Amino acid sequence: MKDVPDLAYGHVYSLESHGGMKVVTYKLIVGVIPNCTCPNFVSMFTSLKKKGKFIPCKHLHFIYKTKMFCDYKTNDFIDQPTLSINKVKKLS
Numbered sequence: 001m002k003d004v005p006d007l008a009y010g011h012v013y014s015l016e017s018h019g020g021m022k023v024v025t026y027k028l029i030v031g032v033i034p035n036c037t038c039p040n041f042v043s044m045f046t047s048l049k050k051k052g053k054f055i056p057c058k059h060l061h062f063i064y065k066t067k068m069f070c071d072y073k074t075n076d077f078i079d080q081p082t083l084s085i086n087k088v089k090k091l092s
Contacts, residue, residue: 010088013063026059030068033082034060054081 010031017024017038029035034056035045041057048054056064056079064070064078072078077087 013067015059015062017059028059028063030060030063031083031088032085036060055079 010029013028013030015026015028017026027037035041036057036059038057038059041054041059044057045054061072061078064075070078077083
């Protein structure tokens, strides 16, 4: 984990996905606009960003659950396309 560069607020995570012999590393940004570099999220994000909607991928949900101790039952904001700065600060 490292802090997001200047002009943004949040954290950048690197997540390794192991699938047999192949290891893929994804970068996740938990900030005002959560983001992941996995192909599913990138495809979905580019097709839905004009509508202001998206669904967090399994990688973002993994970080929310394991590193930020969020629960989808009590933290309904984790499925929102953008997060307020206060929510991001609370997650950090």
